[in-house]
Amino acid sequence: MDEITIVKIILSTLMFVIPVATYLIAEAILKRIYKKEKGERLD
Amino acid sequence: MKVIKISLYDKIFIIYIIALSAILFSTFFFNHIWADEGTHMLLAIFYRDLISYIFRTHTISFDQLYKYGINYLISYPKLQIAYTPLFHITASIAFSIFGVSEFVGRSISLLYALGSLLVFYTLVKKFFAPKIALIASILFSFSPIFLVYNSRAMMDSTVFFWLLLSIYTFLIALKKNNLKYYALVGFFVFLAVMGKQTGVFVLLFFLFMIFKNPFKKINWNLENFKKSFAMIAVFTVLILPYLFVMNKVGGIKLNELVAIGYASEQGEPTSVLDYNFWLYYLLKPIITSPLMPVLLLPLAAYSYKKNIYWKQLLLFFFVFYFCLTLIPNKEPRFSQFFMLPAYLTSAYYLAKTKKHFAIFFIFIYILVSTSVFLPKIVYYPTEQIAQFICQNNKPGGNVAFFSEDEPVYSSSLMWYTIPLDKEKNIRFYRSCTFKQSSRGEILSKIDESNIYFVVYSTWSNDKTIEKIKDKLELRWEVVSNGYTTQIYTYKDFNYKDIKKCNFICLTNEMICAQ
Numbered sequence: 001m002d003e004i005t006i007v008k009i010i011l012s013t014l015m016f017v018i019p020v021a022t023y024l025i026a027e028a029i030l031k032r033i034y035k036k037e038k039g040e041r042l043d
Numbered sequence: 044m045k046v047i048k049i050s051l052y053d054k055i056f057i058i059y060i061i062a063l064s065a066i067l068f069s070t071f072f073f074n075h076i077w078a079d080e081g082t083h084m085l086l087a088i089f090y091r092d093l094i095s096y097i098f099r100t101h102t103i104s105f106d107q108l109y110k111y112g113i114n115y116l117i118s119y120p121k122l123q124i125a126y127t128p129l130f131h132i133t134a135s136i137a138f139s140i141f142g143v144s145e146f147v148g149r150s151i152s153l154l155y156a157l158g159s160l161l162v163f164y165t166l167v168k169k170f171f172a173p174k175i176a177l178i179a180s181i182l183f184s185f186s187p188i189f190l191v192y193n194s195r196a197m198m199d200s201t202v203f204f205w206l207l208l209s210i211y212t213f214l215i216a217l218k219k220n221n222l223k224y225y226a227l228v229g230f231f232v233f234l235a236v237m238g239k240q241t242g243v244f245v246l247l248f249f250l251f252m253i254f255k256n257p258f259k260k261i262n263w264n265l266e267n268f269k270k271s272f273a274m275i276a277v278f279t280v281l282i283l284p285y286l287f288v289m290n291k292v293g294g295i296k297l298n299e300l301v302a303i304g305y306a307s308e309q310g311e312p313t314s315v316l317d318y319n320f321w322l323y324y325l326l327k328p329i330i331t332s333p334l335m336p337v338l339l340l341p342l343a344a345y346s347y348k349k350n351i352y353w354k355q356l357l358l359f360f361f362v363f364y365f366c367l368t369l370i371p372n373k374e375p376r377f378s379q380f381f382m383l384p385a386y387l388t389s390a391y392y393l394a395k396t397k398k399h400f401a402i403f404f405i406f407i408y409i410l411v412s413t414s415v416f417l418p419k420i421v422y423y424p425t426e427q428i429a430q431f432i433c434q435n436n437k438p439g440g441n442v443a444f445f446s447e448d449e450p451v452y453s454s455s456l457m458w459y460t461i462p463l464d465k466e467k468n469i470r471f472y473r474s475c476t477f478k479q480s481s482r483g484e485i486l487s488k489i490d491e492s493n494i495y496f497v498v499y500s501t502w503s504n505d506k507t508i509e510k511i512k513d514k515l516e517l518r519w520e521v522v523s524n525g526y527t528t529q530i531y532t533y534k535d536f537n538y539k540d541i542k543k544c545n546f547i548c549l550t551n552e553m554i555c556a557q
Binding site: 004007008011012014015016018019020022023024025026027029030 | 051052055056058059062063066069070073173174177178181185398401402405406409410412413416417420422
């Protein structure tokens with residue numbers, strides 16, 4: 001496997017992980033805030 | 044002093060931006076430069092050298108500076124001053140500080156892109172929930188057009204940054220009702236236009252917002268005229284000197300040539316009677332952004348349901364869609380302008396839907412973007428070709444291109460030659476110089492122009508080189524990533540001390556040193 005193929009595999013993995021992870025973390029934070037505020041939804 | 048509060052949500056967004064920039068930055072090392080990148084970075088170097096020439100010689104005479112520009116153009120005939128200069132000036136400053144390299148040029152484009160993403164996020168968050176702002180930013184930043192163009196030294200992100208900043212300032216102006224803010228909007232629109240001319244259409248959106256807000260009846264009161272005047276006056280005062288200089292150096296004529304000539308040359312619909320003319324942005328960008336029509340559906344549903352700010356969002360979409368349709372030189376990447384409200388409304392529905400569906404959609408979205416973006420990462424050793432030419436050139440020898448195709452463009456080779464040939468001794472002749480010429484004419488042009496090296500990409504449809512191949516000696520055949528570039532030398536090279544001239548493709552004329 002050449003250098004550029006390895007780079008592309010790493011990049012494509014990161015490209016999936018970063019936005020999905022960001023979305024999930026944000027979602028978890030929102031849930032925590034929602035629990036704290038006890039009622040009013042933020043979204 | 045007002046303290047800016049950064050919530051946990053914002054911190055996550057900042058980490059997201061840093062991670063995204065790391066992805067895009069890493070591609071800088073594995074991409075050869077495109078023709079347009081070469082042109083933009085050459086222009087940035089030209090501006091840097093021009094400013095340094097002004098300081099060195101203390102000259103502000105227009106004729107002197109024009110002469111300097113023409114002499115530069117003779118060596119590097121890919122300089123195109125009709126481009127609005129903000130990206131190039133920013134890059135030229137960065138080149139002076141960090142040195143000349145494509146990493147610096149691409150970083151400027153990337154920084155503007157990250158800036159525009161930050162403003163987009165802040166803008167959406169001002170009116171919608173943070174979750175919507177975050178998802179909209181993910182959709183915007185993971186669109187194939189964003190990924191492909193912002194990892195290159197292109198002008199697009201410059202206009203987006205200033206355009207979004209002008210929208211943000213405009214909304215503050217509406218709220219504060221202060222003329223100073225409207226003047227500031229005019230200034231930001233000027234910068235957006237200096238990034239790229241297409242930014243000017245936002246003024247139309249602002250005028251609609253001032254006079255038709257809240258979209259019921261046109262409000263012709265004096266206050267609205269004052270606001271519009273403050274905005275337009277600042278913009279006009281700033282843009283007029285630029286237009287004056289452009290007119291003097293022939294830039295406006297060049298713009299006409301590019302806009303009208305290139306549109307028909309590239310097969311873009313130019314007749315208003317052709318349905319492709321009106322549907323261009325719904326059909327053409329699908330190749331690079333296959334999910335674009337899917338993202339327009341939520342905008343339609345959002346407007347149909349008359350959700351909050353639906354009129355403003357739809358107005359923004361239509362202003363940019365129609366204005367960009369009316370310009371002759373259309374590009375699929377311009378769709379990014381009118382897609383901004385579509386990202387927002389798609390995010391609105393994704394934030395409301397179940398988590399699993401949202402993740403599934405984002406996953407598919409990234410899959411499509413990745414499949415467009417990754418194949419565009421291609422490396423080609425253009426830099427080594429420039430080194431080979433500079434090391435093996437005969438005194439006074441110049442370079443001719445007999446093709447203008449992937450992967451070695453004239454502009455990319457000129458770009459890599461600049462640091463190796465600081466005195467600009469080597470001149471480049473583009474393939475248009477020899478097109479439709481007979482064998483005799485080509486050979487006489489080669490003799491008169493002191494051409495020693497000939498560069499040809501076998502990928503090209505241009506077969507002019509066949510007419511003189513017996514006079515050329517193949518010195519190096521560069522095979523990489525499925526592309527072959529042939530480097531020849533001219534067997535009968537004999538240096539002649541004659542006037543330096545070059546052929547300019549765009550204006551179809553020969554220009555000579557002054």
